[in-house]
Every structure is written in C-alpha cells, then in structure tokens.
Amino acid sequence: MKLKLIALTVAAFSAACTAKPTSVEDVYAENCASCHGKQLQGGMGPSLIDDEWKGGSSATDIAKSISDGNPQMGMPAWKHALSDELIQGLAIYIQEQKGNQQPQQVTQKGEVLQSQDYAYSLKTVGEFDEEIWGLSFLPNGDSLITEKAGDVWLLKSTGEKYKIADTPKIWLNGQGGLLDVLVHPEYPKKLWIYLTFAENTGAKQDGKNAGMTTLVRGQIINNKWVNQQVIYRAPHDLHIASGAHFGSRIVIRDGYVYFSIGDRGRMHMAQDLSKANGKIHRLTEDGKIPSDNPFINTKDALQTIWSYGHRNPQGLALHPVTNEIWESEHGPRGGDEINLIEPSLNYGWPVITYGINYNGQPISDKTHQEGMQQPKHYYVPSIATAGMEFYRGKTFAKWQNNLLLASLAKQELRRLVVKDQQVISDELLVKDQGRIRDVAVSPAGEIFIAVREGSDNKVLQLVKVD
Ligand code: HEC
Known part of the structure; x- marks a missing residue:
C-alpha cells in the first residue's frame, strides 16, 4: 500500500514538472478510450466516428452528451471532472477524427x-x-x-x-x-x-x-x-x-x-x-x-x-x-x-x-x-x-x-x-x-x-x- 502511494506521488510530481499542456488527445486517451476505443471505433461504448448520434451531431450537442452523460446507460457525466473548455475541445476532437476517417474524394x-x-x-x-x-x-x-x-x-x-x-x-x-x-x-x-x-x-x-x-x-x-x-x-x-x-x-x-x-x-x-x-x-x-x-x-x-x-x-x-x-x-x-x-x-x-x-x-x-x-x-x-x-x-x-x-x-x-x-x-x-x-x-x-x-x-x- 505504502509503495503504491509513493509511486503515485512520484508520477504526479513528474507530471507537474514536465507541465505538458492538457491536450484533448491526452484527455481522451485517459478518460474515454477505455470505453469508446483508442481510435474512437467503439467498444463498451458506441463508436464516435460512425456518424450515428443519439444525442445530436453538432459540437454543442456532442459537448452536452459528454457533459451530462447518461449514467444509467453507462456513460459517465463529465461536467464535474472536466472543464467546459476541455469538454468543448473533446467535442471538436471527436468531429475532427470522424471527418479524418471518412475523407471525401473526387x-x-x-x-x-x-x-x-x-x-x-x-x-x-x-x-x-x-x-x-x-x-x-x-x-x-x-x-x-x-x-x-x-x-x-x-x-x-x-x-x-x-x-x-x-x-x-x-x-x-x-x-x-x-x-x-x-x-x-x-x-x-x-x-x-x-x-x-x-x-x-x-x-x-x-x-x-x-x-x-x-x-x-x-x-x-x-x-x-x-x-x-x-x-x-x-x-x-x-x-x-x-x-x-x-x-x-x-x-x-x-x-x-x-x-x-x-x-x-x-x-x-x-x-x-x-x-x-x-x-x-x-x-x-x-x-x-x-x-x-x-x-x-x-x-x-x-x-x-x-x-x-x-x-x-x-x-x-x-x-x-x-x-x-x-x-x-x-x-x-x-x-x-x-x-x-x-x-x-x-x-x-x-x-x-x-x-x-x-x-x-x-x-x-x-x-x-x-x-x-x-x-x-x-x-x-x-x-x-x-x-x-x-x-x-x-x-x-x-x-x-x-x-x-x-x-x-x-x-x-x-x-x-x-x-x-x-x-x-x-x-x-x-x-x-x-x-x-x-x-x-x-x-x-x-x-x-x-x-x-x-x-x-x-x-x-x-x-x-x-
Ligand atoms: C465507462 C464507459 C464510458 C466512458 C469512460 C466514456 N463513455 Fe461515452 N458513452 C458510453 C456509453 C455506454 C454511451 C452510450 C450511452 C447511451 O446509450 O445513451 C456513451 C455515449 C457517449 C456519447 C454520445 C454518443 C451519441 O450517440 O450521441 C459521447 C459523445 C461520448 N460518450 C463521449 C465520451 C467521451 C468524450 C468520454 C471521455 C471524456 C467518454 N464518452 C467516456 C460509455 C463511456
């Protein structure tokens, strides 16, 4: 138990020292990938790149889905854990990844x-x-x-x-x-x-x-x-x-x-x-x-x-x-x-x-x-x-x-x-x-x-x- 605590403290300390800005990629990887998949392809949670949206497809809709969640269906509410800016950033990131995976061609x-x-x-x-x-x-x-x-x-x-x-x-x-x-x-x-x-x-x-x-x-x-x-x-x-x-x-x-x-x-x-x-x-x-x-x-x-x-x-x-x-x-x-x-x-x-x-x-x-x-x-x-x-x-x-x-x-x-x-x-x-x-x-x-x-x-x- 003690050992684990020390390890955690060291990890927190080194994270603070590198002072890397919080990017939406990192936030996604840490908090969302476990359910929605590393490539947003879905898993325990639905795919976020298949263009099927229960809660609406606009950046504002997606941000609301993330913010409020749907705990009964297994989607946590993130409004108390993440800032409004990060949630909006995640919504844009999801739209971006979706667009990148379905490029248009002539x-x-x-x-x-x-x-x-x-x-x-x-x-x-x-x-x-x-x-x-x-x-x-x-x-x-x-x-x-x-x-x-x-x-x-x-x-x-x-x-x-x-x-x-x-x-x-x-x-x-x-x-x-x-x-x-x-x-x-x-x-x-x-x-x-x-x-x-x-x-x-x-x-x-x-x-x-x-x-x-x-x-x-x-x-x-x-x-x-x-x-x-x-x-x-x-x-x-x-x-x-x-x-x-x-x-x-x-x-x-x-x-x-x-x-x-x-x-x-x-x-x-x-x-x-x-x-x-x-x-x-x-x-x-x-x-x-x-x-x-x-x-x-x-x-x-x-x-x-x-x-x-x-x-x-x-x-x-x-x-x-x-x-x-x-x-x-x-x-x-x-x-x-x-x-x-x-x-x-x-x-x-x-x-x-x-x-x-x-x-x-x-x-x-x-x-x-x-x-x-x-x-x-x-x-x-x-x-x-x-x-x-x-x-x-x-x-x-x-x-x-x-x-x-x-x-x-x-x-x-x-x-x-x-x-x-x-x-x-x-x-x-x-x-x-x-x-x-x-x-x-x-x-x-x-x-x-x-x-x-x-x-x-x-x-x-x-x-x-x-
Ligand atoms: C514990 C698993 C889990 C985690 C972690 C999780 N989700 Fe979800 N998410 C779900 C499930 C399950 C649903 C479907 C909920 C429903 O059916 O209403 C969902 C739904 C969503 C939706 C709505 C999709 C739609 O069709 O409208 C978005 C957007 C979303 N999640 C984004 C995220 C983001 C961003 C994170 C990380 C901050 C995240 N989720 C973390 C399980 C999870």
Whole structure:
C-alpha cells in the first residue's frame, strides 16, 4: 500500500514538472478510450466516428452528451471532472477524427475529374520557382501573379511570363511576404493594381523586428511597377514581432477598397478595436478614411476598421449579384470559417470558435455568443481555407454565382452554392493535387488555381471535357 502511494506521488510530481499542456488527445486517451476505443471505433461504448448520434451531431450537442452523460446507460457525466473548455475541445476532437476517417474524394477516370455537373482535366499554364500567393486577371486574359518571396509576374494567356521590375520591398518572415494582388475592376480605365504584403519599416518590439500588413497601389507600365501610392500602412506602435497571420486579401466595391489583416498570432487583439490585426479594413480607393466607416467616432478605435474578431482571413470575394463581401478565415485545428462580412460586426475570434489549438489544447468553451456572428459555413476537421472567388461565365454555366474555395492542408478546391445569404451545398472539385492558395476566374469564364506540390509551384486550369 505504502509503495503504491509513493509511486503515485512520484508520477504526479513528474507530471507537474514536465507541465505538458492538457491536450484533448491526452484527455481522451485517459478518460474515454477505455470505453469508446483508442481510435474512437467503439467498444463498451458506441463508436464516435460512425456518424450515428443519439444525442445530436453538432459540437454543442456532442459537448452536452459528454457533459451530462447518461449514467444509467453507462456513460459517465463529465461536467464535474472536466472543464467546459476541455469538454468543448473533446467535442471538436471527436468531429475532427470522424471527418479524418471518412475523407471525401473526387471521382476520377484517368486524368479526368468528374463532378456533379462537369468533367474536367487539369492543365498546367504556368510554372514558378516560388510559392504563389495571389492571382488576378486583366481584362485581356493575361494575369498578374504574386510570389510570397516578393516577385510579381505577368503571365500572358499565351504562356510567356515576365517579371515585373521595381516592386515594393517586402518582409519575408514566417507566413509574411508578398501576399495578394488585385487588378482594379475598372482596368484599364483605372490602371491601378493593388498589392498587400508584410512590411517592416524599422519598427521593433522587445528588440526584435516588427511588422504589419501594408496595402499599396501602383501601375505596371512596360513590365515595371511605377507610380506607387501607400493606401494603408499601420503606425509603428501597431507593428508586431511575429511571423504569423498577416492575412491577406483585397476586394474593391463601389469605390472603396477592403483588405484583411490576420491576428498576427496575438489572438485577443482581434477583439481590440485599437489594434490593426484581426480586422477587415475599409478605405477609399486612394487611401482616405471614408466618413461612413462604422467606428469613425468610437473612442480609441482605428477609423479604418470595417469588421473585427477575425483570425486569419485569407479569402475575400465579392458576390457578383448581391455585391456582398464574403470571407474565408483560416481557422486553428478545426473551425475554418466562411463569413458574410457586414460593417461593425464582431466575428467572434477567439471568444467563440469551432476550433482547438494545434497542440490539442482547447481555446474556448463557446461556439456561440450574443453580439458575435456565426459563420455561414465551417470546417471540422480543418481544410485550411485560403483564396476564393465567385464563378461567373459560360464555360461552367451551371456554377453561376457559386463560391469557389481553395484549401491548403487538405489540398481541395470546393464549390459552395450560396442562396439567400446561406451556404446550401458544398461539393469537392479537386483533391490532392497540392496545396491550393488561390483560385481565380478569367474574363472568359475559365477557372485557374495556384497550387504548390512539394517545391513545384504551378497555375493550373480546369479544362472542361465534353
Ligand atoms: C465507462 C464507459 C464510458 C466512458 C469512460 C466514456 N463513455 Fe461515452 N458513452 C458510453 C456509453 C455506454 C454511451 C452510450 C450511452 C447511451 O446509450 O445513451 C456513451 C455515449 C457517449 C456519447 C454520445 C454518443 C451519441 O450517440 O450521441 C459521447 C459523445 C461520448 N460518450 C463521449 C465520451 C467521451 C468524450 C468520454 C471521455 C471524456 C467518454 N464518452 C467516456 C460509455 C463511456
């Protein structure tokens, strides 16, 4: 008896010393695996991955099943033993494991991919040395391409490519570098090209180089970047010494430019209106603060903020009919979101989320809260959402106004049908061809994706097969 006690004390002591954060995997292995199986496959308790739910399938339902249990049927109640955050984290973990065990595939015959409406193959139209971040079409079918490492390229529809000289100096740091590119929707009447990028202009934080996402516009004449104007550059005291979550995408609507900055790895700042990170900002096309911005008269708020509570928005797209701005937000583990962006609204990060930390630690015990927006659609497990664009054109006519969405980790291109501000269906179009950072529709209605497979960086076209 005595010996056992000592052994226990030693175990507790060494556990405290290593101070490993409590991950949901560990909590599951210790408390749940004995009945539900190591792989959640079931045993004395039911399988948690067969998609059959007595108590409901949403994260909130699953959390309630865990919390309350059903002691009469052999499921203990966990609400007194585990924190609300851990229970919510376990619910997300169960959803994630279920999704990972039942991955979706695209039907494929040889090189031809078959979706619900169309068959298509993938054709390489451009190859690059560095990772591609953004892709935006000119009216003549040529495109501009940003490489994260800092270069902008003109890719002709005929296949030749030209490097643009004198583009802005970027801060290549972690996830930061050259990010999005947007050709002005009225080009060439308005010759402007907009770029976002991570920038360090000498700011320091705790002795380390600090930076933020900057938005500029300029013109490309004879393959040279000229007439640059800074549209948004945060003051130095808002710069952050982190290589994480710069965003960023750009859209232009009715004479205003909107762009996103991620939370820069400082998640609580997404809720702070005096910080630039974790926000979507709105400016006039030439960089002035619009007098009808929602926080223009709010004390201590940045006047450029349009919406807040964002983690890492890597997709922004304008609905071709309703003119709404839709956003994709790269989540943590679980909890990638598709949002409809409206002024002044709080999108909840990190107070509410359908995700957990990459290391398995829970983030929040809540997926809902009053005063915070619910996503229109979300992904557990994460697909790692990136660029997106609404389809318009003749080639894939049945996909009119559908939202095309790129994913990195799960290597997917998805098609979301949006109706009356809701996502009513979600189809997988491309799978496992590499990480897809961006998707763009050409003026002729062709679909292009920017992919990275290993160290190969390509622009691929979906070529319809009849
Ligand atoms: C002693 C065995 C046992 C342990 C330990 C246990 N469960 Fe259960 N669990 C069960 C049984 C049995 C049921 C089915 C209860 C019923 O029929 O209502 C169940 C049901 C559930 C359900 C509801 C499933 C549905 O169909 O809605 C969830 C979710 C769940 N358990 C998760 C967990 C988690 C998470 C843990 C660890 C924190 C855990 N369980 C620990 C036995 C167990």
